[in-house]
Amino acid sequence: MSETYETQSSCGDSCSSCQASCSSRSKEKDDFREPLNPYSKVKKVIGIVSGKGGVGKSFVTSYLSVLLNREGFHTAILDADITGPSIPKAFGIHSKAQGNELGIFPAISKKGVKIMSVNLLLETEDTPVIWRGPVIAGTVKQFWSDVLWDDVDYMFVDMPPGTGDVPLTVFQSLPVDGVIIVTSPQELVSMIVSKAVNMAEAMNIPILGIVENYSYLECGNCGEKISVFGTSHVEETAEKYHLPVLGRIPIHPSIAEAVDKEQIEELNGPWLFDAADALKAMLGEKKGESKKSFLRIAIPTDGNNNVFGHFGKAAEFTLYEIKDNELVGKAILSAAGEGHGKTVEMMKREKINVVICGGIGMEAMEGLMTGGILVIPGTSGDADVAAAAYLDGSLQENGGKATCVCQDGEHEHKEGSCDCH
């Protein structure tokens, strides 16, 4: 890449303490980047970086997305560690990415974390990715601009390890709002963290803090903390760069087990609560305060509680009101089947968050998505079952992928089915 970043900023010698809103960095950064696709809104992009490989960067990325998702935030992971993608497996995702003319659908975990990784595009998961820096950066850019992320509060980017050409190019491809540096307690740590700090500062990206992984091992009998990798230097390193320590994670069998069993969303541990609080502060949320999750799901139904085959022709929608993942209300909304334009407007008026349907025209889908409504097409059968499947995550994994997104007028609309295939 011929362009280089402006390393000076109006923030003085160090940009590590400056906030995401620092105007001196936003303009010059934008010049390098693809725009986010028009159907997505991402509030904060957080890069998880490490000065070297194998320090648990992917675990920190995944677990932070899980913690904030648990609190009701919409979280996503862009797996930019292209040559060593390990994120989908930790969430038990083995499906392939699907798409349509509007873009690529990310995989959605059981609890609702959106994930895009090169592993979702490979023929088989064990195919090695042997690509050079510019190709990797091109793929990461596409993950940013071609994936239908919808509405995301925090997008976590699992950066390629190290501070060489590849992570640098990836950094330049994305509008990162802040980075968290992951490290381990070894002698080398100061030098490795220095490199990561220098890289972030050269890019004018604020550093949110340092997380130390593999900090210690706790004896199961006496509770003694054993420093397996030697005495930690994280505090003095953090002090040197005026950065907070956002977490010290022990070597813990439950972590390795949760990742190996593909159940990271079931893991419980307090190790990254400070990091989660620092991230919440970026969106003005209070420490320890949980964002309540209210959800309004609309499903076109046929009068017998079955999913009706075409969104725009449905005479009624069944509305499900959800609070904290529990059904708190169910009602019928009359739609009169007046066509997709009026139906889209009705969905916006009714403040619907998710539409689950059978077939849907491209224009209607576009209208809903630009209104910030998540669309899951290709669903049939009992509407209650579909709504429940959405809530437990199985609809996103199985249904909705057989996307029946068809061009209006190019197929017959039959009651309860769509003929576009």
Ligand SMILES: Nc1ncnc2c1ncn2[C@@H]1O[C@H](COP(=O)(O)OP(=O)(O)OP(=O)(O)O)[C@@H](O)[C@H]1O
């Ligand atoms: N604190 C921990 N205790 C136990 N196991 C851990 C811990 N942190 C990470 N692991 C395990 O170590 C392995 C490597 O972790 P991870 O994939 O997160 O590293 P990484 O830094 O992303 O690696 P790379 O830089 O090579 O991409 C994983 O199997 C993970 O489950």
